[in-house]
Amino acid sequence: MPSIAGLVCAAAAGIALWVIHGRLVGHWIEVHTGTVNEPGPYYGFWSGFGSDLAEFGVIGAIGTGVYQLVKKYNCHYPGCWRVGNHQAAGGQFSLCYRHHPDYQGKKPTHELIQQLHREHLERQQAIYGKLHEVHEHVTAKQAAANGTDDPARRVRPR
Numbered sequence: 001m002p003s004i005a006g007l008v009c010a011a012a013a014g015i016a017l018w019v020i021h022g023r024l025v026g027h028w029i030e031v032h033t034g035t036v037n038e039p040g041p042y043y044g045f046w047s048g049f050g051s052d053l054a055e056f057g058v059i060g061a062i063g064t065g066v067y068q069l070v071k072k073y074n075c076h077y078p079g080c081w082r083v084g085n086h087q088a089a090g091g092q093f094s095l096c097y098r099h100h101p102d103y104q105g106k107k108p109t110h111e112l113i114q115q116l117h118r119e120h121l122e123r124q125q126a127i128y129g130k131l132h133e134v135h136e137h138v139t140a141k142q143a144a145a146n147g148t149d150d151p152a153r154r155v156r157p158r
């Protein structure tokens with residue numbers, strides 16, 4: 001599966017190359033076809049290198065965007081640039097398979113996926129069972145309280 005960050009990086013690199021290449025080719029054609037007659041050093045600067053500054057700005061903006069996207073999607077392990085699409089600690093961390101504690105530094109195998117899925121279901125069931133138990137307990141207590149309720153000791157409803 002191609003990663004989002006990878007695709008974004010490739011797209012940004014493509015745009016950057018296209019902008020730089022387009023500028024160079026355009027300038028080369030202008031110079032060699034004689035359409036540019038640069039009258040002075042300042043005009044030459046602003047139509048030449050100077051006008052590239054805007055494109056550096058665009059590239060910078062794309063770079064910043066990519067950096068933030070990468071920051072958002074990459075593994076939270078310090079210094080790791082893989083895509084972190086595995087949640088750990090209930091979603092506090094997005095980790096890559098290498099740094100996720102459940103995977104022990106390996107890509108999850110079929111067995112591990114099966115095992116983790118089973119464990120997850122068991123946990124869910126345990127939580128549900130606990131809740132159910134608590135609920136039963138509370139209702140039983142209430143029933144018992146109501147059952148042994150002495151009308152004389154009953155708190156008058158407000």
Ligand SMILES: [Zn+2]
Binds near residue numbers: 076081096097098099
């Ligand atoms: Zn990692």
